[in-house]
Amino acid sequence: MRHAASIITLAFLLGSIGCTELPRLQSWVQPYERELLADPYMNFNHDPITQGFRQHVYQTREGANVGFSSNGGGCGCN
Amino acid sequence: MSDSVVMEVVVGATNFNLILLMTCLFIGGIVSGLANKVGAVTLPEEQVDFGFNSYNGDGLKVNGPVLLVRKNILERYSISANYKEDNISGASVDVRSQASKYSETRKEISVGGQAIIDNSIFSFSSAASDEPDYESKSIGLAVSHYFLADLFTLDLGYSRGWDTVGQVDTNLAEPIDRHIFSIGLSSVFSKKSLLSLNYEVNMEEGRLDNPYRGAILQGANIPEKYPDTRVGHGLSVNALYYHQTNTVSRFFYRYFTDTWAISSNTFKFTYITPVKYIGPELVLESHLRIYNQGAASFYYDNASSPTKYIARDKELSDFNTVEIGAVGHYDLARWKKKYFNQVVASIGYTAIFFEYSNFTDLNKDQLLNFRADLLQIYITARY
Numbered sequence: 001m002r003h004a005a006s007i008i009t010l011a012f013l014l015g016s017i018g019c020t021e022l023p024r025l026q027s028w029v030q031p032y033e034r035e036l037l038a039d040p041y042m043n044f045n046h047d048p049i050t051q052g053f054r055q056h057v058y059q060t061r062e063g064a065n066v067g068f069s070s071n072g073g074g075c076g077c078n
Numbered sequence: 079m080s081d082s083v084v085m086e087v088v089v090g091a092t093n094f095n096l097i098l099l100m101t102c103l104f105i106g107g108i109v110s111g112l113a114n115k116v117g118a119v120t121l122p123e124e125q126v127d128f129g130f131n132s133y134n135g136d137g138l139k140v141n142g143p144v145l146l147v148r149k150n151i152l153e154r155y156s157i158s159a160n161y162k163e164d165n166i167s168g169a170s171v172d173v174r175s176q177a178s179k180y181s182e183t184r185k186e187i188s189v190g191g192q193a194i195i196d197n198s199i200f201s202f203s204s205a206a207s208d209e210p211d212y213e214s215k216s217i218g219l220a221v222s223h224y225f226l227a228d229l230f231t232l233d234l235g236y237s238r239g240w241d242t243v244g245q246v247d248t249n250l251a252e253p254i255d256r257h258i259f260s261i262g263l264s265s266v267f268s269k270k271s272l273l274s275l276n277y278e279v280n281m282e283e284g285r286l287d288n289p290y291r292g293a294i295l296q297g298a299n300i301p302e303k304y305p306d307t308r309v310g311h312g313l314s315v316n317a318l319y320y321h322q323t324n325t326v327s328r329f330f331y332r333y334f335t336d337t338w339a340i341s342s343n344t345f346k347f348t349y350i351t352p353v354k355y356i357g358p359e360l361v362l363e364s365h366l367r368i369y370n371q372g373a374a375s376f377y378y379d380n381a382s383s384p385t386k387y388i389a390r391d392k393e394l395s396d397f398n399t400v401e402i403g404a405v406g407h408y409d410l411a412r413w414k415k416k417y418f419n420q421v422v423a424s425i426g427y428t429a430i431f432f433e434y435s436n437f438t439d440l441n442k443d444q445l446l447n448f449r450a451d452l453l454q455i456y457i458t459a460r461y
Contacts (some may be wrong), residue, residue: 027227030387035271040123041326041350042318044264044274047363049144049456050405050426052162053131057452061432063371063393064334064342066258066280 089308106411106446119194119224121156129456131162135430140181146243146458161185166209171392171439171446172337180246198223201216202232203237211244211289216256233262245289250342254284267317269373274316282308293390295381310336314344323362325351339375340394345367359409363426366399375401379436392446396435403428428452 029037039048059065082460125148132141142163151158152347167181188205203310204219218237225232239256262276287304296299314332321327328348348365352358375392376387430450 013257027229029229029266031227034266035340036270036320037266037272039320039324039326041324041361042272042320043277044272044316044318047189047405048146049127049129049445050424050454051459052160053144054428054452055455057303057430057450060400061430061450062342062369063336063340063374063395064310064312064332064344065282065308065336066310066334
């Protein structure tokens, strides 16, 4: 259980460094070079209906219960 | 130290660290907001989705409608609402060996809101689901902060859940409290690729077993006994790569471990491409997913001696799954009237093959394996 506090402390340190140091760096992909990145399929959550349904199946059929970022859903464990 | 005390300590420690992280985020946001005025932060697309979901596997059938509506206001705010209904019939193998089949309906409603403030998106969500023997409520808060000319996004999230576990024809009503913390960092890796690293911790306390299910000790049925607490950690990485016009590859990996000694690995590869024979209006999204899991420390197919905790839930056993599926998205250009920018009809099928290493189907006296079929049909209208 100490892992939770340790990992979040590490995340805090990395976040601190990121917040203060990264703004000084130069951009390696300019805004006008991001046309392909703006494609609708270049989105980690582009299909919420399909993802939501599958995630509910995983939550009820697998032991791993994090990493879905969706809320609610009842047990469905029957 | 008892489990509940440990839980409080962990929750306290993570709350403290979360406050520090939030402080850093806001200070970082102000600093980077002053340093550069790039304001490319955008809200999700406005859309309406309506469709039908179906699951059929291991004697259990679940089907029902789903509706999602998302609307933006003043280009800075977004609101959404989601309704799902699951009509459930039958029972899976571990329940039907000790209880009878049944049918019931689960309804879930969720609402959410997002607001852009400088280079950040603040989100709020709330969900509630209800079925005859289980209730679930949750709220969630999240912030996504874009920095360094929007090359990076830092995501922080917290959600709180309250479930009530019941049992049909009894007065059973026992709670589960849930805290979920998440942190993620996404990056524009190149002109054609995006990367994302995420960590999530889920802390649960309460009635974590299923009141309908029992365990087996030396061949005899006995009640299951679970710990009252569980802390799970998930670390995942996501990558997206753009090959050519409308062709995208996505890779996902997640490692999971928890205080019940369950560990799992999930790999998923998705390939999205137009179907050349038809034209650019049909896009096929196919995927392969592999999941393997090690059992909980107190899982026994048939325990040989009494133990403090005991479970015979196949979701806590050693097993692996292989999943293949595809979704076809067809752009109905002719339906595009003055009210919509795009109307897309989608149909998807997924097959999941479950293979258990230490869960015996008592009806057949052999290790369980089965296939689950998932079907989805829905229409998306963007406006």
